[in-house]
Amino acid sequence: MSHNPSERNLLDAYALAREQYAAQGVDTEAALAAIAGVALSLQCWQGDDVLGLENTGEGLSGGIATTGNYPGRARTGDELRADLDLAFRLIPGQHRANLHASYAETGGRKVERNALLPEHFSAWRDWAKADGRGLDFNPTLFSHPLAASGFTLSHADAGIRQFWIDHCIACRHIGASFGQTLGTPAITNIWIPDGFKDTPVDRQSPRARLLTALDEVLAEKLDPAHNRDAVEPKLFGLGSESYVVGSHEFYLGYAVSRQVMLCLDAGHFHPTESIADKISSVLNYLPEILLHVSRGVRWDSDHVVTQTDDLLAITQELVRGGFLGRTHLGLDYFDASINRVAAWVIGARSTLRALLLAMLEPRQELCALEQSGDYTGRLAVLEAIKTLPAGAVWDQFCLTQGAPIGAQFMDDIRSYERTVLAQRG
Ligand code: RNT
Numbered sequence: 001m002s003h004n005p006s007e008r009n010l011l012d013a014y015a016l017a018r019e020q021y022a023a024q025g026v027d028t029e030a031a032l033a034a035i036a037g038v039a040l041s042l043q044c045w046q047g048d049d050v051l052g053l054e055n056t057g058e059g060l061s062g063g064i065a066t067t068g069n070y071p072g073r074a075r076t077g078d079e080l081r082a083d084l085d086l087a088f089r090l091i092p093g094q095h096r097a098n099l100h101a102s103y104a105e106t107g108g109r110k111v112e113r114n115a116l117l118p119e120h121f122s123a124w125r126d127w128a129k130a131d132g133r134g135l136d137f138n139p140t141l142f143s144h145p146l147a148a149s150g151f152t153l154s155h156a157d158a159g160i161r162q163f164w165i166d167h168c169i170a171c172r173h174i175g176a177s178f179g180q181t182l183g184t185p186a187i188t189n190i191w192i193p194d195g196f197k198d199t200p201v202d203r204q205s206p207r208a209r210l211l212t213a214l215d216e217v218l219a220e221k222l223d224p225a226h227n228r229d230a231v232e233p234k235l236f237g238l239g240s241e242s243y244v245v246g247s248h249e250f251y252l253g254y255a256v257s258r259q260v261m262l263c264l265d266a267g268h269f270h271p272t273e274s275i276a277d278k279i280s281s282v283l284n285y286l287p288e289i290l291l292h293v294s295r296g297v298r299w300d301s302d303h304v305v306t307q308t309d310d311l312l313a314i315t316q317e318l319v320r321g322g323f324l325g326r327t328h329l330g331l332d333y334f335d336a337s338i339n340r341v342a343a344w345v346i347g348a349r350s351t352l353r354a355l356l357l358a359m360l361e362p363r364q365e366l367c368a369l370e371q372s373g374d375y376t377g378r379l380a381v382l383e384a385i386k387t388l389p390a391g392a393v394w395d396q397f398c399l400t401q402g403a404p405i406g407a408q409f410m411d412d413i414r415s416y417e418r419t420v421l422a423q424r425g
């Protein structure tokens with residue numbers, strides 16, 4: 001059905017591209033080696049519309065939402081892992097998986113979130129271990145009766161606050177157990193939905209409570225070889241339009257003063273505000289950051305990531321600034337209106353391609369122009385390089401990694417949809 005270029009043609013195209021880039025002082029082989037070293041963390045929650053495996057009948061809450069009812073949603077851990085396996089096969093490179101606490105597997109027994117243990121994630125851990133894959137983790141402070149008021153770690157009730165503090169502490173231990181077993185630290189990221197729909201009178205008390213709660217969560221020092229912590233700010237959510245306790249300023253101050261990672265989610269700011277410009281700022285004060293690569297359309301809609309100017313601005317910053325080694329890259333979107341496995345594959349491939357594009361810039365030439373004050377020349381080069389044959393280098397990357405070329409991955413997705421997803425009823 002698809003008309004694939006022959007491998008010979010791809011190799012020829014790459015040889016020409018390599019020469020053309022070399023003429024600009026760009027080493028495509030170095031770029032290919034660099035992109036092969038980038039690990040993206042794939043959000044497990046794209047596979048099941050953020051519903052989790054607790055089977056409590058709680059719908060998704062917390063001011064985030066999936067729309068669409070494409071058939072084939074994963075309903076069990078095994079289904080979700082099988083779907084992820086396919087996605088990983090269709091994405092070039094070696095990548096990580098990102099779990100939420102709501103994906104615990106407790107063998108049908110109800111285990112409260114404050115009592116979760118590493119053993120409730122043993123299937124995930126064994127699965128990751130078998131593939132040499134890293135795991136990242138997130139406490140789940142939504143879709144739960146004790147989050148129904150819209151407040152968790154900043155709740156005015158000390159008992160509810162304590163429940164969520166204990167949940168987050170349990171999650172850090174689960175993250176550390178992943179890191180220990182898998183030999184690569186888990187990034188455990190705390191995002192809470194807390195906020196008000198309408199204008200609050202007291203903006204300070206919830207923030208003071210959140211600060212104290214976070215200090216309790218993070219009190220125990222864990223080996224950074226096993227677990228590293230991140231906090232994720234947000235401007236607003238559905239139902240928390242007027243006030244979010246964990247705002248950007250709140251968490252920026254928190255992260256810097258406590259030296260934990262800040263998680264910058266591309267959808268969590270004003271629609272025209274880019275996280276690209278924040279990276280070089282916050283890295284003056286923090287050793288590492290976490291990014292949630294996402295695509296907001298008019299709001300924090302968590303659309304599948306595509307190769308937009310917004311995405312390119314982020315990847316250019318990471319590469320130009322030499323920040324990749326200090327940045328953990330997670331994908332964060334959830335679309336239930338298209339094939340969910342394809343959603344992972346498309347977003348991950350676009351993110352990697354955008355990174356590769358940034359790696360193919362003639363950095364030395366651009367920096368020299370800028371340093372000499374030749375901003376006309378800088379603009380001319382930045383525009384001219386947009387049509388260099390980056391596609392041939394990307395194809396070469398896919399080829400050497402045994403990943404499909406172009407949209408060829410849809411062949412496998414369609415056959416999986418017929419044989420597996422369609423059977424899920
Ligand atoms: C919500 C945050 C958060 C979630 C996931 C499910 O606005 O972006 O990262 O998307 O934890």
Ligand code: ZN
Nearest residue numbers: 232265292332
């Ligand atoms: Zn996020």
